[in-house]
Amino acid sequence: MSQVPAATRALRVLRFLAGQPDPVPLDRIMRACELPRSTTYHLLNAMIEEGFVVHLADEHRYGLGLAAFEIGSGYARQEPLQRLARRPLALLVDRVGHSAHLAVLHGREVLYVLEDRASGRPPLVTDVGVRLPAHLTASGRAILALLPSSQVRALYSTPADFVDRTGRGPRTLSGLRTVLSDARQRGYATENGEVTTGLASVAVAVLDHNQHPVAAVAVTYPEDAADGALAEAVAATAAQLTGRISGTR
Structure with missing residues (x-):
């Protein structure tokens, strides 16, 4: 051999x-x-x-x-995903003119591990190290949408699991499943004013070699600045990162 x-x-x-x-x-x-x-x-x-x-x-x-x-x-110490994502995220910001970030799932929260802020844009709550409720964020929804339904059910088993920030967003497992189903069908997830009033986000998951969602790339923008090209640009960046970590799209 x-x-x-x-x-x-x-x-x-x-x-x-x-x-x-x-x-x-x-x-x-x-x-x-x-x-x-x-x-x-x-x-x-x-x-x-x-x-x-x-x-x-x-x-x-x-x-x-x-x-x-x-x-x-050793993998966690070297932060290879953040290193691989830094340049693509910067190019994404240059392309769309809005701030972008990379997040990973931690239980019922997303942890922001990388952010590239667009020039002239207001500060966001998605600084590196910040955690937010996954079911309210586009990043969290992009990841949750590709997890087994049993895993999502285990994460959101009681009404108390559905944290509220702005009065918007799913309050039940059934409501969350509808949101995640829509994200799967579109190929990207969104949120509109559910994290911060007046701001919206679009996100696409990054997949590993087993097609498991390990992170999500997202762009945040004013709610009145929605543009269909944003989802396409985010998807292209997520696909690039998927390829970089030997994943498949």
């Missing part, structure tokens, strides 16, 4: 383990990764020696090891 196929198979196993809620038995890893038993066994032992996998002998199961956690922590 050459080095490249071996590395690919090992990464396939790690990706599968990372997507499981609990450690799993050998047979399940074999089936999911489409590998022979002997190959799976040898790969797991090699990854155990390097600390990427742990073997829970009493349970006859395998899970992620500390080295896998260190990889994830």
Whole structure:
């Protein structure tokens, strides 16, 4: 077996383990990764020696090891998504003349991780580090629209989960589902005065290699300055970022 196929198979196993809620038995890893038993066994032992996998002998199961956690922590420290998005976001602002930002989902909130403010435009509440209710923001809706319905239902299980800012926006799970369905059909999400009175936003999700929404690109503008070309420009930037992180559109 050459080095490249071996590395690919090992990464396939790690990706599968990372997507499981609990450690799993050998047979399940074999089936999911489409590998022979002997190959799976040898790969797991090699990854155990390097600390990427742990073997829970009493349970006859395998899970992620500390080295896998260190990889994830390193990713967070290096902020690759923000670095990759900085130039495309600046070009987007130059193109549309409005402020743009990049946000990620944290529970029922979106966290703004990058902002590029257009010259002469008023300050926004979307500074880096700010969190806002996901169901009210275009960024949050763009991400939520592409999540499994069961995950959305788990996030918004009680009326108290629907925080209000300006008196606008969905107040129930049914109302939110309608908003998200509209966003999926259009290919982009919007909000109008639901975060800040007088301002509106349009957003499109950035997808990873599994077509999972990992972030959203958005542009915020005065409500009376709506322009159909804005959604097209935001979508183009989101597609560029999707490609940059080896995703698919």
